[in-house]
Amino acid sequence: MKRFAYTVLASITIFQWPIANALADEVSVKYPDGYRDWTHVKTMVIQEGHALYEPFGGIHHIYANTKALEGYRTGSFPDGAVITFDLLETFHSDHSITEGSRKVLGVMEKDQRRFKDTGGWGFEGFAAGDPAQRVVGENANAACFQCHTSQESHDYVFSKWRK
Numbered sequence: 001m002k003r004f005a006y007t008v009l010a011s012i013t014i015f016q017w018p019i020a021n022a023l024a025d026e027v028s029v030k031y032p033d034g035y036r037d038w039t040h041v042k043t044m045v046i047q048e049g050h051a052l053y054e055p056f057g058g059i060h061h062i063y064a065n066t067k068a069l070e071g072y073r074t075g076s077f078p079d080g081a082v083i084t085f086d087l088l089e090t091f092h093s094d095h096s097i098t099e100g101s102r103k104v105l106g107v108m109e110k111d112q113r114r115f116k117d118t119g120g121w122g123f124e125g126f127a128a129g130d131p132a133q134r135v136v137g138e139n140a141n142a143a144c145f146q147c148h149t150s151q152e153s154h155d156y157v158f159s160k161w162r163k
């Protein structure tokens with residue numbers, strides 16, 4: 001009987017694992033593999049004294065995949081568009097500012113169906129750029145989306161495309 005119970009338990013665990021994983025995939029933002037090969041949109045340095053210094057102090061580079069580029073050009077981002085906000089530490093020396101280690105990799109992934117509660121965008125942050133260290137999870141609305149709502153007329157995206 002005990003062995004039967006173990007077998008049942010083991011098979012439930014084995015069969016549920018992929019289902020649980022599929023559900024997690026359904027609502028979570030994918031780590032943006034290869035984003036450093038995407039198109040660079042812009043760079044900004046946020047220094048002490050700036051209102052966003054606390055969460056975003058340092059130098060960040062914004063990258064867009066092909067679908068996101070379409071959105072930058074048209075103002076409306078199609079499903080599959082992904083934008084990354086790659087935030088690194090800064091070092092000041094000899095009148096220059098250089099990059100340090102990665103603080104966080106912010107990601108916005110467009111999918112109208114999966115992320116319908118946050119303007120069709122999924123938001124996630126990966127601490128130190130590590131795919132295993134998600135810092136936003138279910139807090140996307142409060143932690144990210146609320147501030148991005150000010151850009152509703154540009155599909156919730158702050159940055160603009162420049163030539």
Ligand code: HEC
Pocket residue numbers: 042043044052062083084085106107108123124125136143144145147148156157158159160
């Ligand atoms: C207090 C306001 C605020 C909050 C909160 C915020 N952002 Fe942003 N975000 C900005 C601003 C401003 C920019 C534009 C920066 C620039 O122009 O270089 C931006 C840009 C971005 C971009 C590049 C696309 C764009 O909109 O320009 C991504 C990706 C991004 N943020 C992800 C996130 C994630 C993930 C979170 C939550 C962890 C978050 N943001 C929280 C203000 C915010």
